[in-house]
Amino acid sequence: MLPSYTDRMAKHRVYLIPGFFGFTHMGEKPAERIVYFGHVRDVLLEGFQKRGHTAEVEPLTGHPTASLEVRARLLLRSIEESAANDDAAIHLVGHSTGGLDARGLVSTWIPRQAPHLLARVRSVVTVATPHHGAPMARFFLEDRRGEMLLRLLWLFTVFSLRRGPRPMMFLAFRLFYALSETGHQLGFQATLLDQVTRLLAHLSPTEQATLEEFLAQVGKDQSIIGDLTPEKLVDFNRNNPDRAGVRYGSVITGAPPPSLLGMLRAITGKNDPGMGDLVSLRMLDPEPEVIYGAYSFLYKKSGPNSRELVTPEPSPTQDRQLRDVFEEYRSRSDGVVPTRTQLWGELITAVIADHLDVLGHYDDPPEHVGWLRSGSHFRSPQFQGLWDRVLDFMVDGSEARP
Missing domain, CATH: 3.40.50 (Rossmann fold)
Incomplete structure (x- = not known):
């Protein structure tokens, strides 16, 4: 055959x-x-x-x-x-x-x-x-805003690709980037990130947990x-x-x-x-x-x-x-x-x-x-x-x- x-x-x-x-x-x-x-x-x-x-x-x-x-x-x-x-x-x-x-x-x-x-x-x-x-x-290694900016960039990418362009999101991104310079000093990093996650994404509980776990990984290990x-x-x-x-x-x-x-x-x-x-x-x-x-x-x-x-x-x-x-x-x-x-x-x-x-x-x-x-x-x-x-x-x- x-x-x-x-x-x-x-x-x-x-x-x-x-x-x-x-x-x-x-x-x-x-x-x-x-x-x-x-x-x-x-x-x-x-x-x-x-x-x-x-x-x-x-x-x-x-x-x-x-x-x-x-x-x-x-x-x-x-x-x-x-x-x-x-x-x-x-x-x-x-x-x-x-x-x-x-x-x-x-x-x-x-x-x-x-x-x-x-x-x-x-x-x-x-x-x-x-x-x-x-x-x-080199910028991410040597600039103290690096970790915050890395997280926001990833968050920004995900929300843009998923939801499409939203003017308020982009304004918020620009605002939070400006605030990131003082975020480490004031201890606001986690709070700002949580607010961006919940305010702009409107994610389900499962999606929220997945995103927060991912961002936690980013925060713990940036060896790459x-x-x-x-x-x-x-x-x-x-x-x-x-x-x-x-x-x-x-x-x-x-x-x-x-x-x-x-x-x-x-x-x-x-x-x-x-x-x-x-x-x-x-x-x-x-x-x-x-x-x-x-x-x-x-x-x-x-x-x-x-x-x-x-x-x-x-x-x-x-x-x-x-x-x-x-x-x-x-x-x-x-x-x-x-x-x-x-x-x-x-x-x-x-x-x-x-x-x-x-x-x-x-x-x-x-x-x-x-x-x-x-x-x-x-x-x-x-x-x-x-x-x-x-x-x-x-x-x-x-x-x-x-």
Whole structure:
């Protein structure tokens, strides 16, 4: 008897690894739940099917802000449990810090603790990953407002993605950021955070408990911040060389630098605002201004021109590809991670996008809602094209290795 079509198709297991502050989902109601990799998982499953392959695509979660070592141990535990019952090819896709997790797993933790899985690993895809360091980590390490700001940034992201833009929330975020400078001195940190949680989120008791537990984890262990400094990444790269037989590739992101024109575009919602737009009622809405202000602040702190950030020169072909997309990519950032620190292995694709656009969290309601008004104009066609290239990369790598 001939095998069925399903039996003849390749089988893949794709593990999606979130970055700093990463989570699998938040919210009880399916219609309101936000999922870190939700849009990515859908497009990958559909893409494998169109290519005639069966696949399981599984988002992973560990500790949101623990060290790279702690995160890797937690992630490996989940991989071992789900991959034990088949011999499918394994692909690791890491966003932001998750890309470092993926590399560490393949180079160190899988060979050391689960060597039986190593031969099944086909590819490592890193997306907007700070392979050579994130200068922003220095701000969080050295500024006494760091812990409060980290919590508020995560809270801000979750509420924005879940509920959509709400002007009062953004005003409150700006207010609480200003207050955070004195929060530690006055002992208001927990009280402010609780008030933001209850006042703005309107969460159910279960959701509230989940959020508070998550934020408690962030408060207790922020070791990953130290791991992301440029000097620590030098050690990480030396201790985690690429594994032979595994295909490594990277997705590179960069967003437009903040500017007056960018702010006007964010406020008016138009690419080429005119005088009529500037005197319209839109200018009275504080939401776009605050969102763009948050983006501008993060972009500056991301330090694309930081002297402490030392990156290797790309190949001539990669340099040309990056210049074709970003022009002067060495001074670009996606609002969180400098563009020039993201290249590792093959260059799968480079896109004008901010740090969360590539996850499907961009402004294209109702299916897609983003919180960074970066002016990238990243939308569904770019999103589909990006992940189509990642799919081709994973499938080609599987076919090349026996």
